[in-house]
Amino acid sequence: MNPAALLESTPVRHRVRGACPHDCPDTCALITTVENGVAVRVQGNPAHAQTGGVLCAKVSKYPERTYHPDRILTPLRRSGPKGSGQFTQVGWDEALTDIAARLAEIAARNPEAIVPYSYAGTMGLVQGESMDRRFFHRLGASLLHRSICAAAGGEAMVQTLGGKVGMKVEFFAEAKLILIWGSNSITSTLHFWRYAQQAKREGARLVCIDPRKTETAEKCHEHLQLLPGTDAALALALMHELIVHDWLDHDYLAQHTLGWEALRERALTFPPERAAEVCALPVEQIRDLARAYGTTKPSAIRVNYGVQRVRGGGNAVRAIACLPALTGAWRERAGGVLFSSSGNFPVQRGVLQRPELLGQRRPRTINMVTIGDDLLRETSEAFGPKIEAVVVYNSNPLAVAPESGKVARGFAQDDLFTVVLEHFQTDTADYADYILPATTQLEHWDVHLAYGHTDVLLNRPAIGPCGEARSNARIFRELAARMGFSEPCFADSDETLCRQAYGEKVDFNELLDQGFAALPIPDAPFAQGNFPTASGKCEFFSAALSACGQDALPNHVPNYETFGQSAAYPLAMISPPARNFLNSTFVNVASLQKQEGRPLLEIHPHDAAARGIADGSVVRVFNDRGSYLCHAELSERARPGVVNGLGIWWRKLGLEGTNVNQLTSQALTDLGQGPTFYDCLVEVQAAATPSNAINK
């Protein structure tokens, strides 16, 4: 390592700059203090404006996670039945040779029977989307639609604004009105919340739109506690009011938008009274919000992932993304909307992932949301070959994918060959034939984009690998060698991959010197239009959507499982993130698990009373897909009719070895083929405490 780039370097102590790898919009810049080769402290880098020297509670615990006694430190081979979690240690050479032989045998018949399953356990471009993709492209394995988080909203932004682009997050601090729409920002994007707080101190009004009374909602001036999956109706009603009160920027509409007449007509079918009924909100609250949005400048919208995990999630995000063009909010840098900023990053994906290694082959694509069904499918013309092998990395599908009863049955098949690259023996790792120990962010190189700001970050390794852990990129490099893949790109080191990620587009020396580099993006990117759409305008009307048989205009698309329409399952369940976990990561870190307590379901006292459910008692939550046992928390955080099952606990820590995804559905969203985790009806009943209950 170049000592000049270290912050401090003495024989016993040095500090290394890095990046938080987690699936969080904030992508913080880290400083790790290392003493005698041991990482003793991880802090936020004060020199990085977005991080501001502050980390969340989770990543402040990084040394605890890294040196956790349960870390997997050697390769492991299954020694008991699938799912039993029994393994014996094996050497790297034996494990890699055997895995390569098993994959080669399947590939000789049909490589598409092999499925890579990965998501954003690390968001690093090197450990998440480089050598792994080269390996699977060369092999000809099935492709994966990495849809599990943001597919619907992402597609909506692409079809409306032309990409995952929008306001620069720092300018939320200057807004006078902020709509926090489907985001529990204090939990999920703390650094955005800091800007919102700054704005609040300077007199801005904060409005939260969320079915749950979150800690964020409590700190906003106003909370619209609508039913899940009704956001498009609300957005269209806001447009209705902007139109009838003429709170419109006619010049902006004429110059920089496409399809205004048609959208106008659509919005006029959504008077506030109609939205009030759909959303179950007081009509005055909708009118007041419209007035505030129409008359306050600058107005900014932070729309996040909560709105797009329902059938109509794509349409909802499209409707919301249209709003700033009606009022011309884009004219100012503190006006507009931000969903994700990831579309701004000039990542050289072709160079990193080498799709040309596919040659003439065009493998099928497996949607990670439907892995439950797909693992159980037989060979057919429509589906292609039965899945015979899954290589899992950066993900924990047993815990995070919907309808997990099916996911578990799929992974339990004896003739499925499963390899899991992991730090810990997760629910998924329990089903592996081989577990390979992966390095953490403190132990490897990587380079990052962000989806909540617009800086590139570099991560240097702070410490050597724990035990025999190897980086994902190294593991795939070594598997490639054993498969006889001889293309030169399979020799690229992790550091070389870091340099390739942005090529000449980002100054790598700047990254080496300060750990981050800002992208050159105008402060108010759409003040003069210039949207990255085909038309260069904000596309209310999307010809591309129309061409594939979709509604060309945003509309309210009711949930698959609509509230009030099932006598058997009268409650809507949402399952948003817990504050001290990051998806299913950190669930096994003792100090954080202690903060969260135990798996629980928030239920409104009225709904609980109607079912004879006492606070803290064990309840069964169920629907046709399955049943889940946890503790009830009587709480006004839940609105009547809606229960909240905070995620995402490891199944094996649940009362019956399941978690909330036992109940969620594999149905897909209107746009982008994303998941519908929050489109889920259930019933809840009091249950007896099972003998193996955790009581703490």
Ligand SMILES: Nc1nc2c(c(=O)[nH]1)N[C@H]1C(S)=C(S)[C@@H](COP(=O)(O)OP(=O)(O)OC[C@H]3O[C@@H](n4cnc5c(=O)[nH]c(N)nc54)[C@H](O)[C@@H]3O)O[C@H]1N2
């Ligand atoms: N601490 C912590 N931080 C995280 C994560 C975590 O697990 N824990 N996960 C990370 C990941 S992967 C992501 S994608 C982001 C998620 O970032 P956000 O999208 O901001 O995620 P949430 O905190 O789930 O906020 C979603 C909110 O939407 C609400 N909601 C549910 N259904 C609806 C609906 O139909 N309409 C509206 N308006 N709101 C709805 C939920 O109650 C919840 O409060 O956060 C990241 N950050």
Ligand SMILES: Nc1nc2c(c(=O)[nH]1)N[C@H]1C(S)=C(S)[C@@H](COP(=O)(O)OP(=O)(O)OC[C@H]3O[C@@H](n4cnc5c(=O)[nH]c(N)nc54)[C@H](O)[C@@H]3O)O[C@H]1N2
């Ligand atoms: N019910 C419900 N389900 C949900 C959601 C919800 O809100 N409700 N949210 C959904 C969302 S938004 C998302 S993004 C998904 C997230 O789903 P996943 O992407 O599967 O996220 P995690 O559960 O955090 O699992 C990531 C795993 O990667 C591992 N990992 C981390 N770094 C590395 C590395 O460098 N190498 C290797 N080999 N492994 C590593 C971690 O140890 C961890 O076990 O879950 C989805 N599931």
Ligand code: SF4
């Ligand atoms: S999880 Fe998010 S808030 Fe926490 S350190 Fe990482 S990027 Fe920052």
Ligand SMILES: [Mo]
């Ligand atoms: Mo996510």
